[in-house]
Amino acid sequence: MRHDDIWRALDSLAAENGLSPSGLARRAGLDPTAFNPSKRVGPDGRARWPSTESIAKVLAATGAGIEAFSSLVSGSATLPSQSRGGRGVVRRVPLIGLAQAGSEGYFDDGGFPVGGSWDEISLPEIGDPNAYALEISGDSMSPVFRDGDVVIVSPAAPIRRGDRVVLRTRAGEVMAKELRRQSAKRIEVASLNPAHPDYSFDLQDVAWMHRILWSSQ
Structure with a gap:
């Protein structure tokens, strides 16, 4: 610790x-x-x-x-399944596929979910009012996140090296990766599956990066 x-x-x-x-x-x-x-x-x-x-x-x-x-x-997230009153609290959060996330109309310039094109899923309460869910596609993060897994993402959660994140480039590419390094000029992210490449971006080329709090596994 x-x-x-x-x-x-x-x-x-x-x-x-x-x-x-x-x-x-x-x-x-x-x-x-x-x-x-x-x-x-x-x-x-x-x-x-x-x-x-x-x-x-x-x-x-x-x-x-x-x-x-x-x-x-240990680096995980807690999604409390009960309120302090002892009753389960359920919240509906927006859900889209990772492949759709690069399309226009789903996020504003700050990376917050907008528009009426999202599907929804129900989950235990989470504090960030802008949290959203993405369905993973592909196997670049296997075996941690597999194709079809749903991850909950928080724009408000602090991010540090080693966290799993969703990143969107200004060119519109969206990916789920692990943050390896962030400096004043560059962001380096890694695929957990060694069959897929790692990436390095100039900070100015990254529109936003949000932390993954929880997955459906």
């Missing part, structure tokens, strides 16, 4: 509840600056870890269990 993994889990939990890190801290009854990036490293450059008390308050405030938080630490 690494320092970055803990903070990423808190960032992801915030995003999945439609909150910023400051909003998550406030909801948990903590100082709003408690989870700010500036608080994650001390003046001497040493890593600062959130306290177990802070994490416990966050879990209580969001209704997430320790198992769900552990999944986020």
Whole structure:
């Protein structure tokens, strides 16, 4: 378990509840600056870890269990199947095929789903109001994502190296890949299936990149 993994889990939990890190801290009854990036490293450059008390308050405030938080630490996502009142919460999210996603009329310039051409599926509640579902086509991400799998994608979720993402180029090409590296000028993504190539793009050639939170497997 690494320092970055803990903070990423808190960032992801915030995003999945439609909150910023400051909003998550406030909801948990903590100082709003408690989870700010500036608080994650001390003046001497040493890593600062959130306290177990802070994490416990966050879990209580969001209704997430320790198992769900552990999944986020490991890089997965938590899609809570129950509300804090104990009843299942179902939400309908837009769904299209990955091959369709490059067509006009499905996303705005910021990469958010728009228009009335989407199909819909029902899923447990997820915090990002702009989350959407894509049906995978092809085998470039096999065996993690197979042809026909449905993935849930969040424009709001933070992304770091090693996350599975959906990326759209300004030329209209859409792909599901793993983020290998992102610098100030370039983005490098990889296919998990070694039979397919990896890609490297100038940052200016990428329209948007969103994190995959969950798959139907």
